[in-house]
Every structure is written in C-alpha cells, then in structure tokens.
Amino acid sequence: MTKPNDLLPEGLEDRLPLEAARITAAMRACLDVMDAHGYDRVRPPLLEFEAALVGRMAGVTVGETSAMFRFVDPASLRTLALRSDMTPQVGRIASTSLASAPRPLRLAYCGDTVVIKASQLDPARERLQLGAELIGADSVAAAGEVVMLAVEAMKAAGLTGISVDFTLPDLVDTLAAKAFPLTPDQIEAVRRELDTKDAGGLKAAGGAAYLPLLYATGPLESALAALRAVDAGGALKSRLDALEAIAAAVGDAATITLDPTERHGFEYQSWFGFTLYAEGLRRAAGRGGTYRIAGSDEAATGFTLYLDRIAEVAPQPEAVRMVYLPKGHDRAAAARLRFEGWRTLAQLAEGEDPAALGCGYVLEGDTPVLLEGGA
Structure with a gap:
C-alpha cells in the first residue's frame, strides 16, 4: 500500500x-x-x-x-x-x-x-x-x-521512419532587411502571424508579401521551389542552396521536409534549424x-x-542470460562467465528460488546448466 x-x-x-x-x-x-x-x-x-x-x-x-x-x-x-x-x-x-x-x-x-x-x-x-x-x-x-x-x-x-524538418529561423529578418521591408513593430507582428499560419492576420499586419511563405512547406524539393519563387532579389539564394547541400549530406538516411517559418524551439538559432521525428x-x-x-x-x-x-x-534490449551462483561456487568460473557477457546472481540465503529471481541457469562446477523451464 x-x-x-x-x-x-x-x-x-x-x-x-x-x-x-x-x-x-x-x-x-x-x-x-x-x-x-x-x-x-x-x-x-x-x-x-x-x-x-x-x-x-x-x-x-x-x-x-x-x-x-x-x-x-x-x-x-x-x-x-x-x-x-x-x-x-x-x-x-x-x-x-x-x-x-x-x-x-x-x-x-x-x-x-x-x-x-x-x-x-x-x-x-x-x-x-x-x-x-x-x-x-x-x-x-x-x-x-x-x-x-x-x-x-x-x-x-x-x-x-526518421524524418528531419528544416527551418530558417532568421527568414523574416532576412527578407525584411531589403526584399520585403518592414518596420521593427511590423517584424514582430509578421512573425506572430506566420507562427499561427494566419493569412488574414498576416495581411492586416502589413505582411501581404510574406503570404507565399505560408504555403512553402512540405517535402523539401517542392517547398524549396516555392521559396525560390518568393526569393525577391536573391535574398534567400545562399540559404536555399545551403539547405539543398545539407539534405544531400543526409541522402536517403531520412525524409527531409521544410517549414521555413517554424520558430517554436528555435529562439536562439541563427540561419538554420531542424526538428527530428x-x-x-x-x-x-x-x-x-x-x-x-x-x-x-x-x-x-x-x-x-x-x-x-x-x-x-526504442526496442527493448535483448535479455542477457543470467546464471545462479550457489554458495561455494567456483569464483573463477563465475568471473569467466561475466567476462563472456553473462549476468550472475550469487546465493545469499537458503531456500532461494533461482527461477523466481530471474535466473535461467545454475552454475554446476564450472558449467552453467539450464534450469527446468529456463531460457
């Protein structure tokens, strides 16, 4: 109790x-x-x-x-x-x-x-x-x-089934600097509306030029193509080229997606962020x-x-064979078994049940012997 x-x-x-x-x-x-x-x-x-x-x-x-x-x-x-x-x-x-x-x-x-x-x-x-x-x-x-x-x-x-979702934490700052200018107050408002994926709120905040970013998400290839179409004046070219190169390093080891405006969990990241699934x-x-x-x-x-x-x-680790060591057992044999990867459990008192204690074997002489019903 x-x-x-x-x-x-x-x-x-x-x-x-x-x-x-x-x-x-x-x-x-x-x-x-x-x-x-x-x-x-x-x-x-x-x-x-x-x-x-x-x-x-x-x-x-x-x-x-x-x-x-x-x-x-x-x-x-x-x-x-x-x-x-x-x-x-x-x-x-x-x-x-x-x-x-x-x-x-x-x-x-x-x-x-x-x-x-x-x-x-x-x-x-x-x-x-x-x-x-x-x-x-x-x-x-x-x-x-x-x-x-x-x-x-x-x-x-x-x-x-591992997948990696790329993001560009400084995307708004990069575009606001030249391609799609925003005032400091507008930058924060645009970030907020992009976070909530609110197209109407984004327009109201003065971020109509940023609307295509809401739809430049999904599998990396198609999302990058959508972002390159947005890339007024080449403001994002180096970053998008970098994403392609990073994805090439991963190859087919994982599925790569892109959500360029995702900021949750990336408050202190600079130009590149990723989430693992x-x-x-x-x-x-x-x-x-x-x-x-x-x-x-x-x-x-x-x-x-x-x-x-x-x-x-994660998979459960494979159980390691465990052998029961009766009182007076061969210590050298027990040490050898542990070196070979066995687990050992030494007897402390009379009347112990090796099987109930999780043992599948008992040491007899220098050899582990399978208990009845053991494995």
Whole structure:
C-alpha cells in the first residue's frame, strides 16, 4: 500500500528496470555514435550560479529561464540554479576551460535537466538530455555533419521512419532587411502571424508579401521551389542552396521536409534549424541548428535528443542470460562467465528460488546448466 510520503511530486516518476534498460541502451548507442565521429563527452555540473547560467541562456525564452529551480548556496550565499538545458553549459566550457582547444571543437553530453513547471503536452519536469555541439564552425559542411550525426544516433538507438524538418529561423529578418521591408513593430507582428499560419492576420499586419511563405512547406524539393519563387532579389539564394547541400549530406538516411517559418524551439538559432521525428513518436525526438554562444559570440552548430521520449519507442534490449551462483561456487568460473557477457546472481540465503529471481541457469562446477523451464 502506497503511503502519502511515498508519492512523487507532479511530473516526476521512477524508471523501473525494463524502462531504465531501454533508456540506458539508447543512451549508450547514441553516445557510441558520437564518440565514433570524434565528439568528446563533457559532464557539466547539475547546478551552477544562477547569474552565470541565465547569462549563458541569452536568447532562450523567458519562460524557460524562469522555470529553473533556484535556491541559496549556504557556502557562498549566492543564488544557485538547477539546469533546465545543458547546451549553455557546454558553451561555457568551450568558452572557458577549452577556449584554447583547437577548432572546430566537437563535444557531446548527456545528463538530467529539471524545470519547475512543464507544459500540458509534455508534463515531465525531469528530462534526460543528450546531444552534440560542433563549436567554431558555421558552414554548410558543419550543419550537414550535425544533422547526419543526429540521424545516425537515432538509428543506433533503434528508431525507424526518421524524418528531419528544416527551418530558417532568421527568414523574416532576412527578407525584411531589403526584399520585403518592414518596420521593427511590423517584424514582430509578421512573425506572430506566420507562427499561427494566419493569412488574414498576416495581411492586416502589413505582411501581404510574406503570404507565399505560408504555403512553402512540405517535402523539401517542392517547398524549396516555392521559396525560390518568393526569393525577391536573391535574398534567400545562399540559404536555399545551403539547405539543398545539407539534405544531400543526409541522402536517403531520412525524409527531409521544410517549414521555413517554424520558430517554436528555435529562439536562439541563427540561419538554420531542424526538428527530428521518428515513427511511433507523437512529439519531436530532438532539435538542433546553428547559433552563437552567449558571452563569446562563437559560432556553433548542435542538436539535442530527448532520450526519455526516444526510449518510448526504442526496442527493448535483448535479455542477457543470467546464471545462479550457489554458495561455494567456483569464483573463477563465475568471473569467466561475466567476462563472456553473462549476468550472475550469487546465493545469499537458503531456500532461494533461482527461477523466481530471474535466473535461467545454475552454475554446476564450472558449467552453467539450464534450469527446468529456463531460457
């Protein structure tokens, strides 16, 4: 019977063995892919001084920074904050401890993040975040590498039906500068109406010239063709050529689509952003893009995968054979079995039931013997 003190806070939950095994397997698979591509893992602390952490989150929505848990450090009497995003921490590491490291710098990370309040669509307040950052490079080649790395990591985790949705976060700013001029007030209004896909509101905001952007969405080839038709004066040519080159780097590893005006989740991205999806997932598996590291203004390209979501559809790892070790067992034989990939479970008391404890074998001498009904 559950007692009141045993209940967990809203948005937090235990991960039981089967689910924890899926998350761990997905994490290992993704990190192995990043390591194989030369990305070194870093492990920032779970909490930092609030001022430093928030300062590194410049450009992130106010809602995200205000959702961080805060408390006073009894040692320094300064306010600390629990991280809600690991990307700014990686930027801090690149700008400080690794400031003199050769560029481009490739870093990977994985760790827990927490928020005070989550959304109705995603009520979890604790998330396992995994990602990679390519720092010191702002090029088509860098963007192509990062997108392909994200796709490979998702495939290694067992996901199928992967698709990538490209966006151009600075699209309105680029067009408003010359091709389709807007006042500062109009720019914000046009962005808002494009976000809501409201054609009438877009006209009322003075953005009639931006109407074709609402329909330049869908499969990359057709969406790019529609955008090139909009590209008054060649204002977008370099960006559209870049999208084609990035898609070519991905090839047939994933389906590529384009929604050029999508801004949700891309508040601090610069010229390129992308959202990752997979078969069976109702929500995005991850996001990424190009940006500038707050504080140093160094160019970077990266992505984040939401491991908890990915584990929902990732395959269950194959069960490892487990052998029961009776009292007085051959320790050398048990060590050899573990080296070969077996799991072992040592007897602690009389009357234990090896099968009930999950064992399919029992060690007899130096040989594992199949239990009746075992596997």
